[in-house]
Amino acid sequence: MRKEPRQARSRATVETVIQAGARILGNEGWAGFTTNKVADLAGVSIGSLYQYFPDKLSLVDAIRRRHLEDCLAVMRKSKADGLSPVQFVANLVHAMVDAHSIYPGLHRVLLDEAPSSDDYRNPNSEFEIEYLNYYAEAVGAYRNRLPNGADHTAALIISDAIDGVIHNAARRGMLTDSTMQSELVRLVSLYLADAGDEATA
Amino acid sequence: MRKEPRQARSRATVETVIQAGARILGNEGWAGFTTNKVADLAGVSIGSLYQYFPDKLSLVDAIRRRHLEDCLAVMRKSKADGLSPVQFVANLVHAMVDAHSIYPGLHRVLLDEAPSSDDYRNPNSEFEIEYLNYYAEAVGAYRNRLPNGADHTAALIISDAIDGVIHNAARRGMLTDSTMQSELVRLVSLYLADAGDEATA
Amino acid sequence: MRKEPRQARSRATVETVIQAGARILGNEGWAGFTTNKVADLAGVSIGSLYQYFPDKLSLVDAIRRRHLEDCLAVMRKSKADGLSPVQFVANLVHAMVDAHSIYPGLHRVLLDEAPSSDDYRNPNSEFEIEYLNYYAEAVGAYRNRLPNGADHTAALIISDAIDGVIHNAARRGMLTDSTMQSELVRLVSLYLADAGDEATA
Amino acid sequence: MRKEPRQARSRATVETVIQAGARILGNEGWAGFTTNKVADLAGVSIGSLYQYFPDKLSLVDAIRRRHLEDCLAVMRKSKADGLSPVQFVANLVHAMVDAHSIYPGLHRVLLDEAPSSDDYRNPNSEFEIEYLNYYAEAVGAYRNRLPNGADHTAALIISDAIDGVIHNAARRGMLTDSTMQSELVRLVSLYLADAGDEATA
């Protein structure tokens, strides 16, 4: 960011711009995301937007940072000791559904469509590490041991399967379909329950 | 298409343009897909491109039609009588991996990013029907009965989970990772094997 | 207009663009009227032009609105009580000549050549109504009664004859030829003076 | 023209192209007149069109030559000895209405809109000379003397007034309105009848 906002007013401007940006990005995709539209919706001048974000990429990076942080927060809350595998997966799925509910499509746009100066997709990025760690720990936990290499693959599989099902459900307008959700829970639970035996093969 | 190519020369032009378009769409996404870039890469003039495609959308539609047809072809080949669930799923996964291998990312761009005048995403589109039918039949087959409503949900789950895992693997450059592939097969097989008991719940 | 110009600077830009547009339209016709040429002549960037006019049509509409308003203004001024028919017609002809003098050819281009989103040519358009009313009232006045249906035809004849003579004079570079002007006055005056007797036939 | 057509087939091609061109020019104006559209409508290849017309201008020139020749022919037929002024003017007006009836608008497009390599608009062009001569002779005839300078102006006035009334009638779809036609005849007859006294003033 070009300038760290010091005053309350500035912080509010930045906040409004990020919210407006998220909305446009979610509703219209990367191709419909223009800085002037964002400034308009945020109710600030285009000059003010550029006061805080030196260019378009830095704005989308801020939106993404914010969104991924929200995702992690919601995931952290879903984790609790003493949950059965099924309960854990159910929590997780509901958390992810929630994260997609505000602007269905925003998640996908941020992860797949919008370019970035950060390499948040890099396997070593802060976000990717915490994100996959979360899954790997869960896999390890349900095998009663520390996560290992095979668990890492399992974590990817689970994370990406959930991602795929939810993203396509969003596309079809089925995000809140409870059958879909319970079947997704079953898909992941079965895999997780069985994983201890063969994942190392 | 604006004009049906009659001579061999023009059929070759159309073909080259579609190939070039697929490559650029796959590598640079919808935002990087410009008609001039496509014409350049195809080695034809921009005028020639517009002789056969009345606008950008019609070109992307042609690319999509071609790609989805290729996907279906590869999927049809993976189906054979007398396969065990695991064998069937393995075939399917390998088929989808193949379909993504030429231009990883093209599939996602075509399905999620690029706009369309056709509504190929519509649940009633020719492609979507055959695509999901393929999965629903398989689900039914492995429960030794005709497909029903619950099977439709199961088909979506399987299709979308495979889609998500492969798409994210492509993003991470892990498309050919054999551990990933076998774990994906396991994820789906377990669900398919268990499906008969509870899917109707 | 896309954006209402607020600052004096932007109002000046809009004004300059309209002037430049009128000049090019008058000199080069609709086919030679390109937005880039207009912006160039106006000395502004093409982007500035599009900041105020959403497309080419809206620009030509603005030019036309301006020109027709000027025409009506000049015509209103030519009307005065107690004029003899010849004086009235002379005033009228001079007014129309004036309206054509700034950019000879502009009038014709605006009325015949350039497309429009408004339907200013529609017999019920604000302009056409006031324009023909002006003539019909005059015809009625010189017959010492209210205008009626036949007067409407007479108004068209007068209006269109003046239009034709002046337009072709402009084409031939004879707009300021005084013989032409006086003969035109005679043509119309004779018709007007005689009209009371037979126009209803 | 690039090549003088010798064979009957060639002459037929040229003819078809001119007809198609006149139709498009009349219906769609200069801006809608494209060589490919003309070739299509004529049912010949674009290559063949360019075999006979080296460029677009030469085609429009051919169309114009043809049209003006038709106009003159129709006018010549309207002239006969021993006609009263009113009869003569009536003949003339009907002739001009006829000339506009095939493709209303073509006349105006050819004279005002479409560019030309010939300078048919030049007061010394073959067409303009014959055209105005026709009117000047008539003016002279009805004053029982040879045409002189003043008659030349009167000829312009008459020609251009008729042109203006008919062209605007065409624009309003009133070309065949008989009241309009008879009023036009009256406008011109009155002027012609009175001309002998004051035109020299």
Added chain:
DNA sequence: GATGAATGAGTATTCATTCAT
């Protein structure tokens, strides 16, 4: 700091014209 007017490189698309078949 905030504003919004101005900029201009970039993108989709058309159409007169050429030339290999």
Added chain:
DNA sequence: CATGAATGAATACTCATTCAT
């Protein structure tokens, strides 16, 4: 001669970004 595929300069319009007020 006829065909129609190919060409590319020209044109309408967009949008990230700057800077005078």
